[in-house]
Amino acid sequence: MNPELRELAQRYAGALHDYLVGRGEAALQEAYDLGRKALGQGLGVHDLATIQHRALLKALLTARTRKEASRTIRGASKFFVESLLAFEMSHRRSQEVNAALRESEQRYRGLVDTARDVIYTLSTDGTIKSLNPAFETITGWSRTEWIGKRFSPLVHPDDLPRAAELHRAVLEGQVPPKFELGILTKSGAWIPGEFVATPLVQDARVVGVLGVARDITDRKRAAEALRHLNEGLEEEVKRIAHALHDEAGQLLASVHIGLAEIARDLPSHTAQRLEDVRGLLDKIEEQLRHLSHELRPTILDDLGLRPALEFLADGVSRRTGLKIAVEGAPGKRLPAPTETALYRIVQEALTNVTKHAQATGVSIRFTRSRRLLRCVVQDNGVGFDVSAVSARRGARGLGLTGIQERLHAIGGTLDIVAAPRNGTELIINVPVEADSAESDSPRG
């Protein structure tokens, strides 16, 4: 018996004795308090029964007659019931808590079992502890094939170092942003998974990782299809621009020559009228050239992004009076889809500025680090409420959705810094290949 138990046993025996010699209700109240105290000290019902047993034996040893012994037993049992009631309350509480836990457990189990995303837990050493049924639907593996095994063989070898790094970060208590990993299916194919992982905490200690993974095959396909569509559109636009500029231009040139020949054979007053017609033809030619450049500046293909943007800025400046500066250089030639996307994005941004910003100046700045090209379009206009405009998706969303879709297709991101009356800054980041030689050479 530990000292606490021994002390309690002594008090219990004393109180029982008092009760038996006629202290009545006060002794019963003390019995209850002893039970309460035992519970508070972490003693169990068995401990209390032990104390009761000893106290009863001791009381019976001093009983002189049968009658006295019988009185002792009856009194002791009453005393015992009283002291048990604290345990009874505690026991009922446990039952209630257990029922509530079971219900909550069932609710979460239901959520996890019917979820369409994979929900998993990992131990600190990367062992898979649990998987929900969505894992089987998505990957074709049976859960029993993987529970208890390391997660690493499921992850694409190229993604493994990052997966391990993220696992460590989460175990340190961090919640990293969404990340993508290639996941092995039973058929041997790899599917793209988008992951969210959080620390699994038990008793204020991180004991593993809780994660949710989504199959983003469809989303990837849709983005790819959109990219194809955009490329197709660009090709078509290029073809039309070419037809307008070169073919229609050549035809017009032939018409000019024809008209000149006719003019030579005509009397001078009629020749003057023909001259007027040639003036009109010049205007048509000018408009055709203009239209073709608006559609697709050949300068983008021939000379690259920066000269094309300078050409664009020059045109917008002349039309609107806006001062536009192009600063910095995008570095060596980028893949055609990236150059086209950036050109279109800046074009859209400049349209926004002229339509909404009431600005007097815009700067387009390029900075390039090894694997990242940043393009910042900043105006000094009235600005806008970013969250309000972004919420207004679709047609009236300032074409920001279009910008974002174009960027998404080339793996870029868009950040907008704007506030009412404080100008607008579009920050565009695009991943690029490591840049060694800096040049704006024509593409081979």
Next chain:
Amino acid sequence: MGSALIGDEIRVSIDCDAAIVTARQKGRALASQCGFPSTDLAVIATAISELARNIVRYAVHGEIILRLLDDNGKRGVEVVAVDEGPGIPDLALAMQDGYSTSGGLGLGLPGTRRLMDEFEIVSDFGKGTTVTVRRWKR
């Protein structure tokens, strides 16, 4: 409640531990009149202990009122604990286990609720608290 009061109510003023014993004794005697078995008397006495203990601890002074009830032939005991103490600012919180140390073990007000058949509590912050519990004969 559709139950009738039988006989006079008994009032015990609560201001110290000795008064708790008196209230228990009177409650036990009243319930015993009604024919409750002795194990149930222990339950009623325990509820009185917990309610009276709360008065002494939080309100310093209050009253335990004991009544015999009859609900269509079903006999019961009602224990009302009234005090004019500070009141309980957040009842839902006070009824949660773990609100006080005894509550964490399932004792106190939450424990009393589980021990008895009926439990009602009214508390006006600044004006005091009334807890009513009932236990019916099986």
